[in-house]
Amino acid sequence: MDFLTDRAKTLTPSLTLSIDSRAKALLAEGGDICGFGAGEPDFDTPEHIKAAAMAAIEAGFTKYTPSSGIPELRQAIVDKLAAENGIQVETAQVIVSNGAKQSCLNAILATIGEGDEVIIPAPYWLSYPEMVRIAGGTPVPVNTTEESNWKMTPEQFSDAMTPRTKMVIINTPGNPTGSVYSKEELEALVAVAAEEDILILSDEIYEKLVYNDANHVSVASINEEARRLTITVNGFSKAYSMTGWRLGYLAAPTEVAKAIDSLQSHMTSNPCSFVQKGGIAALRGDQQPVADMREELNLRRQYMVKRLQNIPRLRVVEPLGAFYVLANISQFGLSSTNFADKLLSKVGVAVVPGIAFGDDRTVRLSYATGMDVIKKGLDRFEEFCCQL
Ligand SMILES: Cc1ncc(COP(=O)(O)O)c(C=O)c1O
Known part of the structure; x- marks a missing residue:
């Protein structure tokens, strides 16, 4: 059998x-x-994050929460996205999950189906193609080179596009390349995506780790088209050394967020209750x-x-x-x-x-x-x- x-x-x-x-x-x-x-x-x-989670356990904050996360954390994320990333969203557009990995998978499961193609600049974070396959879609890797600092050019993006293309994944700063896309480079990619109404999954988990004169730019902050097409993923693992806590989030267009809310409610339900309190301390506390x-x-x-x-x-x-x-x-x-x-x-x-x-x-x-x-x-x- x-x-x-x-x-x-x-x-x-x-x-x-x-x-x-x-x-x-x-x-x-x-x-x-x-x-x-x-x-x-x-x-x-950081100690203040651990203390917040421990205080939450002591206070008995150990039960189910709303599956998309507690309102205070979703509000802290809304405030963070507005203040640091230039992204304006409502709390209903924010879904908190068990790590950015789950946020990426949620986004893909909600939008990618049989036959849909997803463009992924390579070298890529190894979970992206597998996630696309889990959803029944087809990953389309685009090989980048050192000449462009391992970044996908708008021409490469455009050439990889077919009538079945539904999404492109942009990961800046990138794993494994360490590449950081500039605002101009992102503008050019957004223009290509907007022409064909392609969704953009923007994984910004390494946003706090940029060096020299590099700046992190959020795709959704580029312009109105980008805001309409982008699902922004972020989390706590890398910036706050919280890999084992399993806490991440995404901000998506309202109908996508609504679908992800349902999806998550039938899969994992909420991320750990007291871990979410640690997340609030991370975002609102000492940086x-x-x-x-x-x-x-x-x-x-x-x-x-x-x-x-x-x-x-x-x-x-x-x-x-x-x-x-x-x-x-x-x-x-x-x-x-x-x-x-x-x-x-x-x-x-x-x-x-x-x-x-x-x-x-x-x-x-x-x-x-x-x-x-x-x-x-x-x-x-x-x-x-x-x-x-
Ligand atoms: C590019 C990228 N996205 C997402 C993740 C997953 O992060 P999390 O621990 O929040 O699930 C990682 C972890 O290695 C990563 O490198």
């Missing part, structure tokens, strides 16, 4: 999570591993921990980029956002999986092969780890590359 649906059979497990757990298992066995695989900040959740984390991450980024750019045959475009460096390893004549496997087994350094992100020419290094690990790991990485 074949129990699985075609849908379940086509899914592949998250390679980033599996590589991270392999490196963690080797570490637990006493291995001397330098892990550059992490997709989460290595900082603790200094975010600035401190960004400053520390920036020092590591500068160090890592400089070291990698000095390795012969390795090509590295300076990333201006998130906490990843994407290195082009194509001159070494190995597939990304082969490169990553050898690197781990020979010198104990864990990176994520680019094939996971739809690009076999690259590997991703995360600098969300201590400077001592970064220095040691890069010494080994350099030695490994020089011996290839």
Whole structure:
């Protein structure tokens, strides 16, 4: 008896999570591993956020809440989007979920069906194509290059469009590229989307982590067309080091938000009640921990980029956002999986092969780890590359 649906059979497990757990298992066995695989900040959740959640538990705030989140949190998100992102929405347009990952899936399930195509600039966050497949749609990757700093150009977007195109996914700052789209670049992409009435899923989870003179621009703030077409996803995992809390949200056009509200009410119901209180403290409270984390991450980024750019045959475009460096390893004549496997087994350094992100020419290094690990790991990485 074949129990699985075609849908379940086509899914592949998250390679980033599996590589991270392999490196963690080797570490637990006493291995001397330098892990550059992490997709989460290595900082603790700020104290005032933890205190708010603990106070909520103490006060017995441990029951079901409205499935789209408590009104105070939705209002805090509305205020944040208006003040920081230039996005004006009503609370009914905001749905709080168990992480930005669920928000992305909710948005896709509500709008994508059999035969619909979704344009995804590659290298991409590996869950996007799988989510599109879960919904019965077809992911359409658009390969970007270093020449455009791993960003999709309006021409590439336009060329990938067919009569079945229903959505484009924009992730700025991007995982795994660290690329940050400028306002002008977004304006050009919005113009292409608006011409054919294409929905835009804008994943802005790394918005707080931008460096040098890069600015984060929210797609929905670009103009009236963008506001009409964009579903903005964001969350607490990366900015507030709350990956394990599972809290994210989206802001969507009213009819889309309404559909997502129903969808979520039958799937997970509300995100954890007291975690939502932590979310309010994160948005309304002291933002200094975010600035401190960004400053520390920036020092590591500068160090890592400089070291990698000095390795012969390795090509590295300076990333201006998130906490990843994407290195082009194509001159070494190995597939990304082969490169990553050898690197781990020979010198104990864990990176994520680019094939996971739809690009076999690259590997991703995360600098969300201590400077001592970064220095040691890069010494080994350099030695490994020089011996290839
Ligand atoms: C681009 C991107 N979007 C969304 C997420 C998911 O975030 P969350 O922990 O809020 O589900 C991640 C996590 O790695 C990510 O890299």
